[in-house]
Amino acid sequence: MIDMFKNFLLAFTCVMGINACSSTHTELQANAWQQVSAKGKLHQRHEASFVEYKGKFYSLGGRGIKPVDIFDPKSSTWQQASKPPFDIHHFQAVVYQDAIIIIGAMQGRYPKETAIKNIIYYYPEQDRWELKEEIPVDRRRGGAGVVIYQDKLYLVAGIRNGHVGGFVPWLDEFDLKTRQWKILPDAPRSRDHFQAGVVNGKIFAIGGRTTSQATKEVFSLVVNEIDQYDIHSQTWTTLSAKLAIGRAGTSTLAVNDEIWLLGGESNRPSPAHNEVDVLNVTTLKLTSFQPMVEGRHGTGAILYDNAVWTCCGAGTRGGKLELKTIEKIELK
Known part of the structure; x- marks a missing residue:
């Protein structure tokens, strides 16, 4: 009876032209976010990444040199692997073939972190780190968005001088075969402390800020605009949709024909944002989604087994409250 009433309300709002009818297909068929209990040790971390490889979740990097944490969603258990060769933070890791790739990352301490010069590979099955090619000196930066499409890696925007300044609108392509x-x-605007997403040959730059410790504007200069790059035509477009709540340190995830933007931080000290926005890449409509249980920034999100998962990150602006919780939302 309750479900029938909900369906009636949805139909009514669509007929009346109320915004609810613009909700995405996934949004209308999702449950609520729920925290997941887990066994084993987990290293709390932020400015890190969270990715899936062959059914296991990898939490890696972040400030300080910490071992890779591996989560088995079937047994809900954490285990540890090796440490990286040095501190690696402020990056969006991506999976390609048998490796997790890190590019566009930083190392060092706030506020004068430096961009890491090499592309870094982590091989999960061998538990092995390897430094690959050097990034061209004049294109190095951290806090950038990274996606892979058809054997090519795309490095989007970022910042050259830690948190001091030097944000850029750059876009680079690295052919993973040649x-x-x-x-x-270049993108229409600079942004850093964000993650990119790709669907159907289009890259979406969403969220982030232009960090400027030099002018004491570290958190406030958020970017509300959404920029789209068409890989085939090599052209940028700025969408009419904008974020209602701008924030950086967000997690970005492609879910079917949608781009999800989770969490983040802004000029408010506490708590971190728990908002979730969903962009339908077909209609280019942006809608608010069910908020997470906890606000968090500086981590990643995973689509696995018909659910969206996230963990770790920081629960307040900056990194004083590092989280060790996991939560997920199941898609019906």
């Missing part, structure tokens, strides 16, 4: 680097057209 190992060749290519400079592509």
